[in-house]
Amino acid sequence: MSDLVIFDKCIARPDEQDRKYLLRDHLLGVKKAVEQRLESDYGFHCHDTIYIRLAGLAGVCHDMAKAHRKWQRYIRGKSKGGPNHAPEGAFLFSYLGYHLLQQERQWPSYAVHWLWLIRDIADHHGALKHLDDKHWMGAGAWEEMDLPGIAVFMEQVYPELRHVPMTVEALDQWIDQVYDVFKEAYDLLDVGYSPDYGKVMDQLSLWREITTALIAGDRFHVATIEKTGFNQEDHIRQDRKLDEYCRNNGDQAMAEIRNEAQSQILSQLAKDPGRRVYTLEMPTGYGKTITALKIAAWLGREQGYEKIIYVAPYLSILEQTSGVIEKAMDTSVLEHHSLAVVAEKQKDEDLEEEGKLHSGQLLMESWANPVVCTSFQQWSKAIFPGKAQDTLRRAYLHNSVVIIDEPQIFAPESWNVFLCGLESVTKLYNLRIFFLSATMPPFDYGLSEQPGCLAINPVKGMERYQVEQKGEMDEQVVAEYLLKRSRNGIDDKKALSRAAILNTIADAYLVYKQLSVKIKPPHLKLLHGMMIPLHKRVEIKKIKHSQAENKQECQYVISTQIIEAGVDLNFDHIIRALPILPSIIQAAGRVNRNGSGDRGILTLITFLRGGEKDTRGSIYPATLQKLTDELLQKQEVWLESELLELIKEYYRKMFARNSYEAGKQAIIDAYEGNWPLLGQQFTPFKEDYFKLPVFVPWQVEKEDRDFLPRRFVELQKRLGLYSAEDIYACYEDRDYYSHMSFETRKQFMILMNHYVVNVPAKLAFSLVGKDLYLINRIPCLWSGSDYDSVAGLAKRAVEGFDTII
Template sequence: MPAVKPFAECIARPTDDGKRYPLTSHLSGAAKTGLTWLEKEDKASQTLFQMAVLCHDAFKAQPEWQSYINRKTPGGEGPVHAPPGAYLFSYIGYHYLKQEKQWGRLCREWIRWIRDIADHHGTLKNLDILEEGRWIKRFKEETLDFSGLEKFFHHQIPTLKNIPINVSQLDIWRKKVRNHVEEVLENMDIGRSDWSSLQAMRELQHWRQKTMALIAGDRLEIQPVNSHWLGEKEHQRHVKEMESFCQKASHHPLAALRQKATESIMEQLEASQEQSMFTLEMPTGYGKTLTALRMASWLGENQGYKKIVYVAPYLSILEQTAKVIQDAMKADVLEHHSLAIMDETSQEESGSVNGTYRNQRLATETWAHSIVCTTFQQFFRGMLPRKAQDVLRRAFLQDTVIIIDEPQIFNTDLWNVFLISLEAVSSMINGKIIFLSATMPAFHYGLTQEPKKLSFKTKEQPDRFTLRILRNPMREEELVEHCLEGNQKTQCLIVNTIRDAYYLYEILQEKNQEKNEEESSELYLVHGLMTPLHKKMIIEKIRKRLKAKSVSRMIVVSTQVLEAGVDVSFQRVIRAKTIMPSIVQAAGRVNRHNEMGKDKQGSLEVVTLLRNGEKDTSTAIYPRSLLRITDALLEEKDGWRESEVDNLIKSYYDEMFRENTYEQSLQYIRDAVEGRWEKLGSLEVFSQHYHTLSIFVPWDPEEEDRQYLPPAFIQLQQRFGINSAEEVYAHYSDWNFIKKKSYEDRKAFMVLFHYYVISVSMKDALKHVPREDFLQGKTPMLFSEDSYHPHTGLTSHFEEDHNKFL
């Protein structure tokens, strides 16, 4: 049996640059740090928290852990210490609450702390799993210096001095604890009594705020982060920078209207500044993002808000907005998204990363920055965490303006859960919420009070397009003929599946070859089975060609990729049958900047596309009920002006929520407050109907196309001295290359790496990469040179089965 090491001599982590980390100092410091988030809690709750912090890492004092942490070559998973820490807390916490006559009031906190301590390095699980009792079993308690531990606990929390802490008492407690767990779980059962989803969510968010205090205290005690918040003068500077930025775009066809719109919105904001939530509803192309940033700066200057968090549905929109902030506000931005995240918890725990690296990583994980751009997924995980470490995102959200862009893209089934969570969190952090979209969904089923609507309309507002409904369904060849018969110079076909886009593009290519050079069209294809680098380059090429006066005729075939967050404008867009919000988003790509002039309008046409003249593929992507509602509204007449579209989208959402209030998802809130957290913590902001796998595609552009490379990509290439995709993959496969990099460099490298990564359905992925390559735990590389085409992307497998939907 290993020798018992005095508790006071144990360390929490390896020595780092000569700095020693005594376990006792870490535990007491973590408790002190964590309490800064819980200053409003009563004394008993604060003491319970302090106890939880002392217990969570107490079993690092076991000899096996001390040997592991002192190894010359740190790394890998350490011995188990969280479950026995949870058991230790259950004993001390119970006897403390009984001693203070607080058991009835705080027994829920007691059981939740047990679960959080057990889970503090992993997934947050259900409370009823505690009944299984695996955390109750003995964990070599005899190897721990309980005499030293007891002395330390009694010194830190003097009210525990009458509670003995030793192996004998823990053995006795082992026979009793299960009954107390069952008692509390029964007490948490709501049963048939009335309950409020918002009140329940507030209780849950209060719980997760305490979880955050535990995790943040643990992490920040070891490595404090450097943070900076926005003050009044910085907000004023940002406003001036944005005014200057807009002035430089005064030549824009909509510049005068944009200025009027912004002024109108700001006047409305000042008149309703006490509201906590707003909707900013402006037509596409009128500068919603910049206006929202102006609102955030005004709220900061006049009401003391010190931070801005921008939340986007897609990475492409996030990156675009981050650049707008950098250019228009002259401000630094922290971008936080899944592509730049590396799971290195075990390396950090074992001390295999240095202090500077930890600081940079922790600053990102805690959003310790005054302006943050993140995705729906990362923001949602911060509010309803799946893993304990996810809660770090809420550590520095006090006094924040949160801008949520394109909320209609959110998974409809979970919309109400999202709103209830948002209301509970925003009241806790003194937050202001700005919803940003031209197509705003209903709020009254999720929020107790409607957000204040800020909108802009004027008689001067031009009708930039007309919406037409083509009543006769078309097969691929008919749709291509219809497109070619049009006299518009720039057209875009937006369809529902990649397969449909590919086949339409191939037919257009055949038609092009039959024509002479003067009659042919520039053809482009954009879809999700192209690498992010490839997509960005094609979109940039399209954007530049659209601006070029010399362009003869252009036809772009795309999936929904072009519908949101892409600043392109066509004279005509043909949209395959879809739901109303997608139609409105597609409308935003028609004569977007009113570049066709006052007397001309662009055209948006909606048609049912039948694959092989038989299958309407819209049903593979969108719910039939929402397609039916859209069809019914569009049946009313054959065409609409832009000014009439607002009423269409309003009618759509009214009917959608009349048929289905989507309140069944509120059951997840009830389950969680009764102790079954996992369902709520596992919800996804986007519905996924099939499993996907990631593949690295070693595609490099031709020399003549390098002019379309994204500037950010070029900077990353230069940063690492890398010039080809295969070099990127070679470095990715070399751990020696990765481990020598700082956190910022690792993060940047993973961003570069993901320029070449695409997500493919599992079945199709296995057609391109052997199954064994996926089992190695890394993203495999596509080796077949014929599988990826420089114009159509990863589409070779489409030839095998023309009738597949996806």
């Protein structure tokens, strides 16, 4: 054909000035990168030459079909689109890989690896699909490529394949044979009865390491990303910085106790330093995060660990801790979470095709930074990647200390699957895992051995709070009880900071309404999950400021569970609508947090909305409610030390009644072909509602501008955008992105997402209508009456959304 391009002149990406990016150079570069990664000192098959040779062949084949004349026209800007090259690459590999293994007399020993590599090539620009997806079979318009030139190239790279014919006729004949070969390999995946979940998970982790080698080799050949990590001097410097941070923040009553707890934990670690997984069990307020950072510095000095990865359940905790790490360690932190996801005009797949993925995007997605702060969702994608691109976060995962905060928030149904996957990648990448919580879930059914326990009990004789149990209350009684609570018949005038934590937004709003008759802002606050992030952060900072001022004025906060984990607020008295025991412990951690003054009180009640409706069951499973009630009824009043023992009994009984092992069947299903069960359907949280984003142009009051988050203000100045309306106008202007670097676009999306709240689809449609979602991914709520300056969207959530907190 007249426009058929000679293979040696095919390009992989557009020319840059005098530099050409030849396709052959790209294929050889990926081959080399794949082989070098798999030959390194980690992994299961580091000395297996057949395995490495086969993976290198996948690197050569993955983009081979870019030699197609139409794709070459596309990449040279002569047409708008090119054919999908991935299926053809998978088909070519299936042919050459099979013959390579036959020639080495290693079929069927490596038949499963052959199968995995076919799937990886077919999926290397998209979702990781079921092994049984056969769209790659028979793929290839080989007459549209310089097949003789490809054959010469392959013979140069793999001389042992010189006798394997590379002609259109030979590949057509392979179409008739490949299904039977595929079936033979697929049958080898049957694990039989009573499988060892750990060993099966190890094989899956090996598969995804192969995927990582291919994807990293492909992406990093386009934009080089250098590995970065801490060295010995860095660890010594950071240890000093952490000590300095502790001294400068040592004016609270708990400072001495925290320092002593930190010393005891490090002493315990030094006596048992060889485990892969540890729990760090310290009461709330004892300084778990700083202690974990000290542990990471110690492991860096003593055992050569290079990175810290901090994992949090909620963005509020993630961003708060990220700020602490930057300040305490004097280092830059890479944040990877949903707010930092950049909205691209082009699909990622299109950008990958052209080799135009930004180095900033690759740096973020590969976690190529010594300190990374990420979310449960993003960390889970490292273990169970849903897309080929997700595997990049494994690229520089080796020798990391991973700190997983508040693990009890994981959905019980997902917990054991997560642990099984975590243990496997921990071995593969030489990780050290530290779980941080005052309420640690059990590990018996997910890990092959118990974690090492680093634990500190509350200081003897120091009981910061007690938990008392009262009866039923509706919204009016709760408001009255907060306004005038008595202890031993005497009005408690010392409880200046009071809160009520309800199970649903509707419950919280109704209590707030009752209180608002007698208490006005700024002495009354409402916090819940249907306020935009900026609004919540400003209100939380105002509460903290008021508490720090220590004025002799009562302050009332009505909230849902959102203040129970990772929010550094302190109250003298909290009323808590009965949840389950872990939530009780977390709520108690907000009571007399700094151990100063009189003992704080947590009052447990059965909340009845309107005097009738108990909404506890909308949030918590009946079995866990029953278990909580059985344990609490043993006594009327519980002290802090007693509760921490009770939570251990709770988890023992919880998993004895239901071990949640059924979910591990997904591991077997994934190995036998159905990877999407893990990669795309595994979630750390259980979502009952499909949610949609809504942009709310909320404006902070002039007198509250000092309470805006530091990073938000910095982003405003950097981008020159100071109003919500201006931000949304830029979002609607799609050309706005084209003039920005990747880093600036990421900053813009973070700034914008301060105004975005995710709400149930039914509510979203009632607020902005369905049509706007067809125009903009994130429509704007222009109606000022729907979003209240104090209550947010709570007015619209009184009925019908009881599982939203």
